[in-house]
Amino acid sequence: MTNQDTRQFQPIPTGHQILNDHFYNKGTAFTEAEREALEIDGLLPPVVNTLEEQVVRVMENFRKKPSDIEKYIFMMALLDRNLTLYDRVLVDHIEEMMPIIYTPTVGQACLEYSHIFRKPQGIFLSANQKGRFTGLLRQWPEKDVKIIVVTDGERILGLGDLGAAGMGIPVGKLSLYIACAGIHPRYCLPVLIDVGTNNVKFLSDPLYIGLKQERLRGQAYDELIQEFVTAVQDVFPDAVIQFEDFGNVNAFRLLRAYRHRCCTFNDDIQGTACVALAGLYSAMRMIGGKLTEQKVLFLGAGEAGTGIGELFVSAMVRMGLTETDARKRCWFVDSKGLVVKNREYLPEHKVPFAQDHPPIPDFLSVLRVVRPSVIIGVSGQTGKFDKNVLQQMAEINPRPIIFALSNPTSKSECTAEEAYVWTEGRAIFASGSPFDSVTIAGRTHEPAQSNNAYVFPGIGLGVIASKSRHVSDEMFRVAARVLAEQTSESDFKCGRLYPPFKDIRQVSLKIATAVAEQAFEAGLARVDLPDNVEAYVQTLMYEPQYESYI
Numbered sequence: 001m002t003n004q005d006t007r008q009f010q011p012i013p014t015g016h017q018i019l020n021d022h023f024y025n026k027g028t029a030f031t032e033a034e035r036e037a038l039e040i041d042g043l044l045p046p047v048v049n050t051l052e053e054q055v056v057r058v059m060e061n062f063r064k065k066p067s068d069i070e071k072y073i074f075m076m077a078l079l080d081r082n083l084t085l086y087d088r089v090l091v092d093h094i095e096e097m098m099p100i101i102y103t104p105t106v107g108q109a110c111l112e113y114s115h116i117f118r119k120p121q122g123i124f125l126s127a128n129q130k131g132r133f134t135g136l137l138r139q140w141p142e143k144d145v146k147i148i149v150v151t152d153g154e155r156i157l158g159l160g161d162l163g164a165a166g167m168g169i170p171v172g173k174l175s176l177y178i179a180c181a182g183i184h185p186r187y188c189l190p191v192l193i194d195v196g197t198n199n200v201k202f203l204s205d206p207l208y209i210g211l212k213q214e215r216l217r218g219q220a221y222d223e224l225i226q227e228f229v230t231a232v233q234d235v236f237p238d239a240v241i242q243f244e245d246f247g248n249v250n251a252f253r254l255l256r257a258y259r260h261r262c263c264t265f266n267d268d269i270q271g272t273a274c275v276a277l278a279g280l281y282s283a284m285r286m287i288g289g290k291l292t293e294q295k296v297l298f299l300g301a302g303e304a305g306t307g308i309g310e311l312f313v314s315a316m317v318r319m320g321l322t323e324t325d326a327r328k329r330c331w332f333v334d335s336k337g338l339v340v341k342n343r344e345y346l347p348e349h350k351v352p353f354a355q356d357h358p359p360i361p362d363f364l365s366v367l368r369v370v371r372p373s374v375i376i377g378v379s380g381q382t383g384k385f386d387k388n389v390l391q392q393m394a395e396i397n398p399r400p401i402i403f404a405l406s407n408p409t410s411k412s413e414c415t416a417e418e419a420y421v422w423t424e425g426r427a428i429f430a431s432g433s434p435f436d437s438v439t440i441a442g443r444t445h446e447p448a449q450s451n452n453a454y455v456f457p458g459i460g461l462g463v464i465a466s467k468s469r470h471v472s473d474e475m476f477r478v479a480a481r482v483l484a485e486q487t488s489e490s491d492f493k494c495g496r497l498y499p500p501f502k503d504i505r506q507v508s509l510k511i512a513t514a515v516a517e518q519a520f521e522a523g524l525a526r527v528d529l530p531d532n533v534e535a536y537v538q539t540l541m542y543e544p545q546y547e548s549y550i
Helices: 003-008 032-037 051-064 068-081 083-092 094-101 105-111 133-138 163-181 218-235 248-258 267-287 303-318 323-327 363-370 387-396 416-421 456-466 473-485 489-493 501-521 533-539
Strands: 123-126 147-151 188-194 240-243 264-266 296-299 330-334 374-377 401-404 428-431 438-440 443-445
Touching: 051 068, 051 083, 068 083, 068 094, 068 105, 083 094, 083 163, 094 105, 094 163, 094 501, 105 163, 123 133, 133 218, 147 163, 163 188, 163 456, 163 501, 188 218, 218 248, 240 248, 240 267, 240 456, 248 264, 248 267, 248 303, 264 267, 267 303, 267 374, 267 401, 267 428, 267 456, 267 473, 267 489, 296 303, 296 363, 303 323, 303 330, 303 473, 330 363, 363 387, 387 416, 416 428, 416 438, 456 473, 456 501, 456 533, 473 501, 501 533
Parallel strands: 123 188, 147 188, 147 240, 240 264, 296 330, 296 374, 374 401, 401 428
Antiparallel strands: 438 443
């Protein structure tokens, strides 16, 4: 799919209006004939640039910016001005752009969102607008939305409650859907549901853009989410709803409540699990091990941790273990120590992973008792995988598997350098945010980034292509397997558990094809099975190119 398809959406504006419409604006790429026909001759300098020349100009200016947050602001301004050029830059320079438009820089952008706010890029639905959500969604100019990323801003990355300033996350995620999987930007809608914030700093900030009230809880909150889901089903009946960065108190409940009532998934629970499982599949290929023989110790028992645990358990059951035996291979440490059955109170999502074991108060002590082959950090607590932890893992295992997955980089449980140095270069390492390569004893290690962007764009594309009624657990298992299969022996030699991100569109195509095939196999698809699923999916992928307007 190219921009040739945009004519089906809206009439092409003319005059100054087209220069202010980011869907149609081409800037200096308007031809002389277009300038005359569209009444913009004289509103632009005389030069006519190609899209490729414009990309060169953008990158030259991008690289001159003195900080990552300035680069982020620059790119958001480009998005507001010329969407095709923005998307082309992302596709052509995805490895350089990823850390700016998404983690880790998007975290800083959300912290500063109220102070760098320029122009709304999605829909803000607030508690004060209860009863009006359907009408507000109808005000969105695009009528064929197929993917919605929604957050209430309570758990933005590892930064906590950022309220309405969390809008940077849906905007960033949808940019990745476009760049990584070729989903047309007109099909994408970012949504922020503003139910207040408990962030005292934001509540006292005169420039804070959200409701200055404490967060809604209980029935009032649930009614608001119910109204949102119902409104989406009414206004955009083909849309996939991706829940993003909701707090633990709501995330699991909402997933259970809606996953079989509409087409939805939670990226923090299921997407994180998918890419982590893919990393474990790759690690097994690298060391010649069996997944069913691994013992995994998690630091953090929230959405990401228990989500990974559930998918890991289901994968081991598929390989022949009983569910009971599979769960015995997953150990969790939270703020109170080892998650055990005799603890007085356990949240519902932790109960299946509670071990029949005496309490142990801290992570290092648990590690020494459990002797895991894998440790996975999803705690948002920087430095928790310290020298003692990493050296202990190296003592227990010839190739210790260490996943420090908390985002952004400032929250990572350890750095790549620490993981490699304190295990004498033997670690198989992955992190949530990017780290530079590390050279030890003449060998260079390329840290793997276990980034959800490897999987959620392809999963979304596959669901859209098949018009699946639901997003099933099997789709995430399939996506994890396909992602791991894309990792080559040359990747393993330098320590990478995932394929290079420059290949992400091809990776997303493979994942989308497998997900769509799973939807057809399970009877979830609402379109006829094409003769060649991969070829069909590829025809749906948007390629950012300028179209002719005359």
